[in-house]
Amino acid sequence: MTIGTIFGAIIIGAIIGALGRLFLPGRQPIGWILTIVVGIVAALIGTALAQVMGVSTTPGVDWIELVMQVVLAVVGVSIVAGIRGRSRV
Structure with missing residues (x-):
């Protein structure tokens, strides 16, 4: 894993998490670092699911893979926000 790959994962994770x-x-009671972490995890899981389903190698933009990543990020952010929201009460 190169430094460029790590920076790329952080940038993609930030975009997917956002x-x-x-x-x-x-309102979600989580910070931006946790949002990036959730985005990175969602991007990795979404990419793996797209590869298993055979939709990760479409010509052009991989819209199905992107939608899967964003949906997983929504689920991840809601789970993390729910856990963090309950612990502060």
């Missing part, structure tokens, strides 16, 4: 928070209604 989209996950954007599509999730309401």
